[in-house]
Amino acid sequence: MISTVSQENGVLADLSQRHQPIIDRAVQALHERTFFSQYPENPSPAIYGETADQDGLASYKKHLGQRFTELLTPESEGWAGQEESPYEQEKLGITYPYYSTETLITRAQAAFHVWRKVSPAQRAAVLVETLERVKARFFEIAHATMHTTGQAFMMSFQASGPHAADRALEAIAAGYEELTRFPEQQVWEKPMGKYSLKLNKIWTPVPKGISLVIGCSTFPTWNTVPGMYASLVTGNPVIVKPHPKGVLPIAIFIAEVQKVLAEYGFDPAICQLALDPDDRLITKELAEHPAVKLIDYTGGSTFGNYLEGLSGKTVFTEKAGVNPILLDSVEDLDKVVQNLAFSLTLYSGQMCTAPQNFFIPETGVKVAGELVPYETVVQKLAEAVTGLVNNPKAGPHVLGAIQNPLTQQRVKELGSLNGKSLLDTCEIANPAFSNARICTPVLYEVASRDKDVFSQELFGPIALVIKTKDTHESIKLAQEMAMEHGAISCGAYTTDPALKAEIMDQMGLAGTPVSFNLTGGIYVNQNAAFSDFHVTGGNPAGNASFTNPEFMVKRFTWVGFREPAAV
């Protein structure tokens, strides 16, 4: 039943043969869970070519003020675009074609009946090919990401390029594995004494239908491609609706996907870009359409909860959370505060994994066995942040810029909350972009009884220091916050094995991954494809996880067919 389109397609068969080793290697990596990456994160000329960066920048600049015409979806119903650069605080002037919901759905529906009949191996191969093509545009995507999200160049390159492509490959591999986990057919023979009953059986993973993937403004490809490729590999046509302020990076991705689809004889509408016209938002209209069966979403909790409540849909969300840091005992306090200062400063706290609530006992933190007072710990943390942001060689490249003016406003209005300022924000200059929207991290002290203050996500470079009675109270509060308000990451510092076990147990129950005792070049914010599950689904910060089996199996249903075997 499946494969009717593609098995006769020799070019596709060749592609499948060529990419099967990558898919097999990626499946293996999923189960080893040690380091694996198909796309190098190092933007070095030795890897990507001498002129890759300047070519990418030039390609990015060519888009400015122009219509984006690379998409293979014909007869646009209009053109719209609202992007602006957080580095230049100016409009990009790029416009994209938009279509009515009915047009998008009708095209997706037609594409569904082609795509669902392609075999899992061939779908996976086509999708791997799209990543290979996107690879040639990593630098262009990096500059597009900088000027939509405000990320610094290195993060823009890594997160939107190789890391996103690795996450996409992870979804392809995980989907391929689930789709091929049971035999396509089998002879079932039941001994009945003198004779046996014999049935030929076939099992088919039937995709659910049209998939809507809703992007966010801060990670326009990294947070979008896992759901997009997960739906595609399982046979569902995808409509990607990016955040109106972060379209270009994912538009380039989609353009490459469409080109590969067309090249292999498929309808490009298997993967469409949906755009909000300038005067209205179409996400609800799309989400509520009865033909949309799958929804992937990254963004605020209010809209995420609304989506999760829609009936008749399978919904995958990543929403807001309040990520804790637990400070109990350390070997080297300077290394710890440097690590934490970096985590807080990186992309100005605009990562979903950035820490927010720093729980520190009022009795202080044990440092190599000696108790260091609470005030000293807080002061050292503040100094580490100040030192990092004021270092001209590091500060601007770690901070990046602020994507949304509301985030800057939130930082400025922090004083209205219950608590005390420990470190104010300051204005620093970005030497390359004099008009960049910048806002350095602030530290704000909150009493452990003022839960209403630290139970909300304060998106941006805002760290709350919560003075607790002891580490047990820190753990209790961190767990309660995660269970009731969500958490995507947790950093814990303790040299006490019993406390470590308690933290694993209690934060585990709250569905929150924990990084212990991080110092040096690895940070609580970072989650690696093929090893770290990103968002567990175990607390209100989201119901999905990149890329665990659940992220795949809910996108299709197993259906069996059987018939007596010829005797």
Next chain:
Amino acid sequence: MISTVSQENGVLADLSQRHQPIIDRAVQALHERTFFSQYPENPSPAIYGETADQDGLASYKKHLGQRFTELLTPESEGWAGQEESPYEQEKLGITYPYYSTETLITRAQAAFHVWRKVSPAQRAAVLVETLERVKARFFEIAHATMHTTGQAFMMSFQASGPHAADRALEAIAAGYEELTRFPEQQVWEKPMGKYSLKLNKIWTPVPKGISLVIGCSTFPTWNTVPGMYASLVTGNPVIVKPHPKGVLPIAIFIAEVQKVLAEYGFDPAICQLALDPDDRLITKELAEHPAVKLIDYTGGSTFGNYLEGLSGKTVFTEKAGVNPILLDSVEDLDKVVQNLAFSLTLYSGQMCTAPQNFFIPETGVKVAGELVPYETVVQKLAEAVTGLVNNPKAGPHVLGAIQNPLTQQRVKELGSLNGKSLLDTCEIANPAFSNARICTPVLYEVASRDKDVFSQELFGPIALVIKTKDTHESIKLAQEMAMEHGAISCGAYTTDPALKAEIMDQMGLAGTPVSFNLTGGIYVNQNAAFSDFHVTGGNPAGNASFTNPEFMVKRFTWVGFREPAAV
């Protein structure tokens, strides 16, 4: 973090070693999907012992009129019981201990923190041991099932005993596989040029919490144990709330589970029986309790839809459906109508897989190339049913008895629907039970335009014959009914390969498994553990499937822990 309780328990380690081969074999069977059974379905004395049947009957009779005191949950808050035999139309007089929702939840909560720390392999071994113990009570459970559900002896034995135990083993195996699918720990080493980042990582499947399993009146163990064992193997404590008319079969199961738990030093409250007191139903109270995280349900659609709509719960349902038979072309019409008559008569149509809507073209059915008129086909089907029910050696043993008086009433009131009676119900005698509630199958003709008649489940021995224009209309209507009202099974008869492909494609999209051209000793009603997925989750008849990976992975969340490796 896990295994702290059990690794020190030598007796448990021995048990684990003893049962690991069964678990490994069952995992293998899951992936082969050819015939596999751990528990023989043949109730022969050669297998189960010369006196097994009479001992089982005696044990069953000892329960009558008594308190059921085998459960290891102390201090009952009262005793209640409402069961009555469909064969004798008399109360069984058995009472069971009941507890308030708060008592049940408090005990389950305490048990959770013990059970979740046991390793997957040891949990699986304990659960396999419970099945081995239940095996010794298959005959007792069979008689208990007869006198609560009205099933005939053979079905009571097979469905509630070996088939249920095989489904339970399937859930244990599938859960064990998912829980052990990723490494417990791994060293993650990322090359960074001159040095490498090295993290020790641990991944833990964290169970979601208290699991409520809601049983139905017709299959008190077969439909209950998959969810019960799926939750248990994944580390969740279970509260089983059987239908008040079908308690004894599953109470025996639970008693054996509790005895094994206690024997190995565990709190029996890991698996509790919840009972409705005689004056009220407690299911909603339990389902809505915030501590209940998982719900498994078999029963009517109204209550199932209510459960699916509860927020903050993971819900697995099997609800009502309208199962189609598509008649297009056959080799031997007599064999086909005999097969269909059996499917319809088996347990008087009270199986969730029983066919209801028989779509037959008005132009007739091709039989070995010759067109046989519609009227003849219908007449032969009616004659086959009459022949079967009037055969004293077969009829009573296939029909069984009617579980619920409302089902009998539904059959009698069928004449009020739009349509025409083709075969009336008749009263036949069961030689062993003169007072049995019996009702033979009826055939009722409905026009294809009267969708309101055949779009509802008419539970019981009721078959609607829907006269269609042709097989394409039959397929279209069957698909529409399945998509909008649900279907758990579909039987199709065609010798035309193109039509067969069309049926697979269209019913596949409706998430409905199809059995083609069944004749002889295999029926559309039967779904085998380790091979047939039961309910796909792909249409409104239910959102769960025994036992696909989704049935397991939604019961726990993966949580990762990481820490820099010592250099």
